[in-house]
Amino acid sequence: MDELKLGPVTLRNRWLLKGFEMLDRRLAIKELLDEEVFNKLAPTHLGIFSCFGGITFFIFLMQIMTGLLLMIYYVPDTNSAYKSVVAITNDIPFGWAVRGLHFWGANLMVLTVMIHMGKIYFGGIYKAPRELNWVTGVALFLLTMGFSFTGYLLPWTQLSYWATVIATEAPGSMPGLGPLTKSLMLGGPDVSQITLSRFFTLHVIVLPASALALLTAHFVQIRTQGISGPM
Amino acid sequence: MEEAKRGWDEEPVSRRVFVGSALAGSALAAAAGVFYPLARYLLPESKSGGGKKETYSVALNEVHVGEARFFTFKRKPALIIRKTQTEVVALSAVCTHLGCIVKYHEEAKQMQCPCHGAKYDQTGRVLGGPAPKPLTPYSARIEAGNIVVEEA
Numbered sequence: 001m002d003e004l005k006l007g008p009v010t011l012r013n014r015w016l017l018k019g020f021e022m023l024d025r026r027l028a029i030k031e032l033l034d035e036e037v038f039n040k041l042a043p044t045h046l047g048i049f050s051c052f053g054g055i056t057f058f059i060f061l062m063q064i065m066t067g068l069l070l071m072i073y074y075v076p077d078t079n080s081a082y083k084s085v086v087a088i089t090n091d092i093p094f095g096w097a098v099r100g101l102h103f104w105g106a107n108l109m110v111l112t113v114m115i116h117m118g119k120i121y122f123g124g125i126y127k128a129p130r131e132l133n134w135v136t137g138v139a140l141f142l143l144t145m146g147f148s149f150t151g152y153l154l155p156w157t158q159l160s161y162w163a164t165v166i167a168t169e170a171p172g173s174m175p176g177l178g179p180l181t182k183s184l185m186l187g188g189p190d191v192s193q194i195t196l197s198r199f200f201t202l203h204v205i206v207l208p209a210s211a212l213a214l215l216t217a218h219f220v221q222i223r224t225q226g227i228s229g230p231m
Numbered sequence: 232m233e234e235a236k237r238g239w240d241e242e243p244v245s246r247r248v249f250v251g252s253a254l255a256g257s258a259l260a261a262a263a264g265v266f267y268p269l270a271r272y273l274l275p276e277s278k279s280g281g282g283k284k285e286t287y288s289v290a291l292n293e294v295h296v297g298e299a300r301f302f303t304f305k306r307k308p309a310l311i312i313r314k315t316q317t318e319v320v321a322l323s324a325v326c327t328h329l330g331c332i333v334k335y336h337e338e339a340k341q342m343q344c345p346c347h348g349a350k351y352d353q354t355g356r357v358l359g360g361p362a363p364k365p366l367t368p369y370s371a372r373i374e375a376g377n378i379v380v381e382e383a
Contacts (some may be wrong), residue, residue, distance in 0.1 A: 069272060093271035 006030075007038025036223075045230035052116035057215065059109045063147075064208065066102040074154065076200040078193045081156035106148060113144050125228045133221040136214050143211045150203040153196060164191050164199075287380040291373055294319075299335035304369065304380060308332050310342075311371060311378055312353050321371035321380040322355045327364040342366070 004011040004020060011017055024030045073092060075084040088095040117137065120126055126134035153164045168191070172182030187194035287304050289311065294300045299312045301324060308324040312335065324342075326333050331346035341358065342351040349360030356365050370383045 069269075072273070092275045094268035095272060095275075097268060098272060 006033055043227050049119040052112050056109060056112040056116055059105050059112060063105050066098050069098045070102055071204060076196055078156060078196055085155040106151060110144060110148060113141055123231055130225050133218060136218045140214050143207055146207050150199040153199045161191055284382055288377045291376050291378055297337055310335060314353055319371045319373060319378050320354055321369040323367035326362060328362045
């Protein structure tokens with residue numbers, strides 16, 4: 001084998017060929033790649049608004065990477081949280097860039113999710129057989145809101161503190177389950193270290209894990225149902 | 232002479248090789264643009280000499296009695312005041328009110344902040360204005376004809 005055609009790509013490098021052959025013999029990836037990647041053509045009726053799901057996923061991956069980097073220096077403790085965020089921004093080399101990417105990524109992700117949902121809604125793409133994918137999509141939208149809400153508290157500034165006070169007072173005034181919901185969110189009567197810890201846990205473990213699981217379902221459904229036809 | 236005549240046009244680089252190298256070069260540059268900040272971010276102690284204590288020194292005869300000298304210490308403005316022949320003070324020049332840089336007024340023997348008028352004496356104590364705290368002091372000493380400033 002001195003060359004290998006994968007759709008439009010031709011592999012000639014000896015080492016790449018050897019490596020590919022080694023993998024292909026064990027995993028039979030050539031057929032899979034041909035079918036699912038290289039010879040898979042996108043429908044011609046797709047426009048700019050069809051890209052926003054993918055853009056959202058790209059931003060989500062950026063959030064995971066910048067989030068991991070931030071977590072290396074961030075301290076989820078009421079005495080140190082703000083100081084650690086100031087240190088990330090001012091003292092650690094390129095910390096401003098990492099935090100800036102995470103901050104703007106978070107804002108942009110909400111925007112791109114909205115545009116994506118608008119396209120799906122107004123294009124009628126949620127209709128059968130894609131109703132379940134609309135359901136996972138809405139769940140992912142709610143997770144995005146959860147990311148924004150929990151992430152807002154983490155710098156432990158006046159703004160984040162009072163935003164959390166207000167945003168937990170609101171569900172707290174629900175009739176019936178209100179007080180229970182509020183104390184479940186806060187872990188006590190007011191915003192404290194306990195609140196910071198559980199928001200941190202939600203933000204860095206629970207929400208990302210749920211989002212990854214739902215995204216997998218979201219993408220598998222796209223592959224089974226295919227891209228919807230033109231309007 | 233034969234050697235010198237061999238120009239770049241004798242063995243033309245094929246378009247494929249040229250475009251390929253250009254692509255590879257751009258890809259490398261892009262990768263460096265990601266991995267350099269990443270490496271610096273993960274190795275922050277390299278920013279100022281591996282966590283070594285920062286010092287600043289200036290020749291004693293460059294600062295006359297009663298004068299002040301501004302310099303950069305720990306990446307922030309600071310000043311040395313030579314109060315007498317043998318007495319030197321080093322302070323942060325960042326006003327504790329809202330972070331402006333204070334000015335030294337030699338006749339009044341005061342630091343005054345141009346933003347909101349906070350006043351400090353030569354040792355950094357607040358004399359008036361909105362400043363909530365004295366200026367951050369650093370340790371300063373005279374050593375072999377030099378003024379040496381270190382973190383207090």
